[in-house]
Amino acid sequence: MRRLLFAAFCILAVPVAAAAPGWKLAPTTADTGGRAPVAHGGKVLAPGSSPLSVLAGCSDDIAKLCNGRSGLYAARACLTENKARLSRRCTVDLAALPASSVPACSRSPICDNRLGPTREELRRVLWDQTMGYSYDYPFDLPMGGGGATGVAIDTRGNIWVLQRTAAGQPQLFEFDAQYKLIRTVPDSVIGRLEKGHGIKVDGQDNVWISDANGAIVLKLSPQGKLLQTIGVRGKRGDWNEAKSQRLLWQPLDVAFAPNGDIYIAQGHGNESPNDAELAPDNRVGASRILHLDRSGKFLGQWYGNQIGPGKFSMAHGIAVDPRNGDVWIGDREEYRLVVYGRDGKFKKTLPMLNLMCAVAFDSHGDLWVSTGRDGQLLKLDRNGNVLGAVGRGSGLGTGQFIEATYMAWDKAGNVYSGDTSVGRVTRMVAPSGQRR
Numbered sequence: 001m002r003r004l005l006f007a008a009f010c011i012l013a014v015p016v017a018a019a020a021p022g023w024k025l026a027p028t029t030a031d032t033g034g035r036a037p038v039a040h041g042g043k044v045l046a047p048g049s050s051p052l053s054v055l056a057g058c059s060d061d062i063a064k065l066c067n068g069r070s071g072l073y074a075a076r077a078c079l080t081e082n083k084a085r086l087s088r089r090c091t092v093d094l095a096a097l098p099a100s101s102v103p104a105c106s107r108s109p110i111c112d113n114r115l116g117p118t119r120e121e122l123r124r125v126l127w128d129q130t131m132g133y134s135y136d137y138p139f140d141l142p143m144g145g146g147g148a149t150g151v152a153i154d155t156r157g158n159i160w161v162l163q164r165t166a167a168g169q170p171q172l173f174e175f176d177a178q179y180k181l182i183r184t185v186p187d188s189v190i191g192r193l194e195k196g197h198g199i200k201v202d203g204q205d206n207v208w209i210s211d212a213n214g215a216i217v218l219k220l221s222p223q224g225k226l227l228q229t230i231g232v233r234g235k236r237g238d239w240n241e242a243k244s245q246r247l248l249w250q251p252l253d254v255a256f257a258p259n260g261d262i263y264i265a266q267g268h269g270n271e272s273p274n275d276a277e278l279a280p281d282n283r284v285g286a287s288r289i290l291h292l293d294r295s296g297k298f299l300g301q302w303y304g305n306q307i308g309p310g311k312f313s314m315a316h317g318i319a320v321d322p323r324n325g326d327v328w329i330g331d332r333e334e335y336r337l338v339v340y341g342r343d344g345k346f347k348k349t350l351p352m353l354n355l356m357c358a359v360a361f362d363s364h365g366d367l368w369v370s371t372g373r374d375g376q377l378l379k380l381d382r383n384g385n386v387l388g389a390v391g392r393g394s395g396l397g398t399g400q401f402i403e404a405t406y407m408a409w410d411k412a413g414n415v416y417s418g419d420t421s422v423g424r425v426t427r428m429v430a431p432s433g434q435r436r
Helices: 002-013 059-065 072-081 088-096
Strands: 023-027 123-127 134-136 148-153 159-163 172-175 181-185 196-201 207-211 216-220 226-230 251-256 262-266 288-292 298-303 317-320 327-331 336-340 346-351 358-361 367-370 377-380 386-390 404-409 415-419 422-429
Touching: 059 072, 072 088, 148 422, 159 196, 159 415, 159 422, 196 404, 207 251, 216 251, 251 317, 262 317, 327 358, 358 404, 367 404
Parallel strands: 148 196, 148 404, 196 251, 317 358
Antiparallel strands: 023 123, 134 422, 148 159, 148 415, 159 172, 172 181, 196 207, 207 216, 216 226, 251 262, 262 288, 288 298, 317 327, 327 336, 336 346, 358 367, 367 377, 377 386, 404 415, 415 422
16 A cells, blocks of 8 residues: 555656647748838838838739749849849849849759749648737837848847848847837948848847858947957858868857857758859858857867758757757758757757747746747747747737747846848737746
């Protein structure tokens, strides 16, 4: 009897995992590609409704010629291929775009398959919202700017936003904790980014931004002064420490270890394999993680783009687990998280039901991901189980996203995310019981 009672106690003492929220399949909203202007309060207007918007005169041409290739970069490639068939206004707007240094992905089997369904035809996993968050847009970005690719918050509570904008418009903004704009960082400091991507704030309140196509990561002071450039602007290639060749290949995101070590996720290389081998320094198109110490000294790197455990075709998001220093990688298009130790040794792969766009840990050390085109932020346990979901899925309405992306938390526990395809930042307001 004593043994039975002890066994029963042990069974009851085992913690029971919280039930995951339910989910359903939901349609995908067409990618506006940053072409839809955003009015006050986060209201999204139709593409082309403002002369300030990107490719304002091309909406009809895109609908007629591009068969679902509506995102900015896909649409640009489509319009370029169909130059002879464009309207006069669209021809002018296309010519006004800054030149792209990345060749369009067209010949490789890993390019978007034009014979199969487009991304807009996919059904997305939409999780039930059980966490009680509400949604608003407490500050405006310049109307007509492109997508807000990421948000970061420093220890003062100031909010930094990176936005893809047209030439002559600011790209990096700092708002105070009351959402008043206090700084725009001019192009004279950061240059004109070709494809601004991730943004992070380190333990000293320095701001780090990446330019995927420009092949650089920039470190800025809390006052917006340029402190360091990693990589060579406009020269994509492989980091080869033995040859003192310190180049980056499509850097997307940055993460920091508690000791200050830097991890740079380079993940869009596979989106343009035609770019490989165009120059002697460009030999490997594979995604990779670059590991540097806090001073920028090379410590190592590891690669994806292979078959087998621990590989990844894209390193779109990266974060360091504050509990043990593990490096978490969001392998977006393969619907999985890949985990390595701080030394680059593979630990585990977690298959997921959603795109893994960004990875982050909140101030409690809890794991979150953004699901990109699926339009939500998910709170996970360390085994990849979904504990809760925030966001209303794919769309342009309040609390919806075309592509949810890099996220950050304020001191009250509210979470913020930009939208790579829409020029607005969503504040997801935590219910009172979850506020810090």
